[in-house]
Amino acid sequence: MDLIDDPTPGSNTPEFTVGEIAGAVKKLVEAELGWVRVRGEVGRVVLARSGHLYFDLKDDRNVLSCMTWKGQVPGIGVMPEEGMEVVAEGRMTASGFQSKFSLNAQHVAVAGEGALMALLEKRKKQLAAEGLFDDARKRPLPFLPEVIGVVTSPQGAVIRDILHRLRDRFPRKVLVWPVAVQGQACAPEVARAIEGFNALTPGGALPRPDLLIVARGGGSIEDLWGFNEEIVARAAAASEIPLISAVGHETDTTLIDFVSDKRAPTPTAAAELAVPVRLELLAWVEAQGARVSGGLSRLIQQRKTRLADLARALPRPEGLTASARQRLDHMDARLPQALTAAASKKRLRLSEVAGALRPQALRQGLSERARALTTAAERLAAGHARQDKRRREVLATQSSRLRPERLERDLVRAGEAFTRLERRFAAVAGTQTATWRRQLEGLERLRLSMGYEATLERGYAVVRDGETVVTSKSGAEEASALEIQFSDGRFSVGGERPKPAPKRATKPSPPDEEQGSLF
Structure with a gap:
């Protein structure tokens, strides 16, 4: 049988998924290490919002990540702080999510008494800087x-x-x-x-x-x-x-x-x-009570003596108030009558003033003042003429008895005196005339303000049917022709328009304030 070369070396090595490798590493770390105690310096410390605690333990070359779950934090012992040298106890574990191994720290203790004193000194400085040690x-x-x-x-x-x-x-x-x-x-x-x-x-x-x-x-x-x-x-x-x-x-x-x-x-x-100490307080209270009693007795005796001395120098109380009581009784008896009389007087004065404000009375008073002013003006002119005549007669009589030079001097002095008198008469007459004129103008303004023409100036109108004033809707519907009077004239409605009313005569300008010469 011929051997066939494997085209890819190592292709027969078993394949693992990432999860399988992560699980194997986790089991290996937890099985081999298990529960450990690790000594080192605390680095980064983070308390997450979820309540879990994360911190690092480090030496001069390596860093070990540590975590404490939320339920384990209350029993951790010493809360780790950055820079603290501690001994952490817990179980080693590995995380496939980040390919890291870490220590699940369940107990933390400070490493040695020297480290405890250093931590204590650090906390003392921190709290002192916040002012918690201030005497104030x-x-x-x-x-x-x-x-x-x-x-x-x-x-x-x-x-x-x-x-x-x-x-x-x-x-x-x-x-x-x-x-x-x-x-x-x-x-x-x-x-x-x-x-x-x-x-x-x-x-x-x-x-x-x-x-x-x-x-x-x-x-x-x-x-x-x-x-x-x-x-x-x-x-x-x-x-x-x-x-x-x-x-x-x-x-x-x-x-x-x-x-x-x-x-x-x-x-x-x-x-x-x-x-x-209760017994010491009782003794002190008794001593203070004795002092207070003695002081009060002496003070009361001094005040009684002083009061007796002052009482001998004071008059009787009845004599101080007798005169005032009599005046009060007298005023009290007179007060009701005085109030009644004052009310009657004010009521009468009010009736008089109210009666004088009627239009007819105002017009009558205005006419009387005008007549009085005319009469005074005539009497003033006649008086000036008579006085001038008398002075001329006296001057003629004296001129027949005096020398021309003396007569001339006297005439000059008399002329100056007459001029001064004339000026005084003119000033008095002008002042009186101006006063009467102001009174007449005031009465005229009062008369105009109380008449209905002043109301027309403010935008109102008078409706007439002939010479009859129409004051209702039914009267206006029954009228054959209406005439409306405004402040500047009359206007006909439904009939022949009347001719515009002649304008009121302008008020004559007041006479010159300066009184003329009598010559």
Whole structure:
């Protein structure tokens, strides 16, 4: 049998799909590695919107991708931060979608105490830069709180020491919120306890505390690490209730000590800061009461003495008000009569004024004023003539007795005096004439404003049937011919158009204000 050469070398190698290769690699990685612990420096950290956590672990040459699913994040332990050296535990897996292998990290711990201190220092600087350590934002502790909330473990000596010290100094109501004080559950439980106390309603069925104490006994830095978590520090800083931190012994320091309103070296010292000593307060109150009583007694005695001295110098109260009471009684008796008389007088004056405003009365008053003005003008002219005649006669008599030179001087002086008198007469006559003219013009304007011609100027019209004024539709329908009067004339409707009414005579111009000479 002859051998036939294979035209394509390796053509008998089995073929795999991409999915088969990806599945084989995934099984190989998970079977060979399984559960591992990896130490490295945290690189990129991303908390996705879905709740999954993605981060990188790296050394000087390689990078390992890590992910923690949403349900695994609460139990991860230490939340990884960029630059932190950690030990991550979990299962290795591979993804055919991107041809990558990664670590499903289910627990993360800081690698060594030195790394913990470096992380603590980094968080401290970050929170200090945000101002959470500033003294200006720290609230004063209440002097005597009604209810004290304690966040600690219900077992152990811490809660017993706090209750014992409160009972010795000043018994108060205490609400205990049990939490884990170390381990993975410590930080979230302490943060929720602080937020829960702040969420209580003041005066409700479960009263809201006036003061919070977060307490724990001493321990190593790993034991106290839950109180160094950022969520605990931010919860303490956001607390509206004043907070005392009493974590560890006097030499132990955690982040919550810096953000709390007051730090106590021990839980027992926190109870001493929370309330004063009752017996000391009672003694102080009694002493202050004695001082107040003595001061009030002395003040009252001084005021009584001063009041007695002033009372002797004052007149009797009845004498101070007797005159005013008499005037008040007199005015009270006269007031009704005065009001009645004033009302009657005003009513009479109103009737007189209303009667004088009738058109006929106005026309009559205008005629009387015109006649009075004419008579005054005639009397003024006659008086001027008589006075001129008398002066001429006196002048003729004096001229016959005086010498020409003296007569000439006297004549000049008399002429000047006469001129001044003439000017005075002219000024008086002009002023009086102008006053009468203004009064006549005012009466004329009043008469025109009260007549119906003024109403026609505003756009109205008068409808007549002959000499009868038509005021209704039925009267207009019965009329044979209508005449409409406007402000500028009359207009016929249905008959012969009348001739336009002659225009009213223009008012004569007022005489010259300057009075002429009598000569």
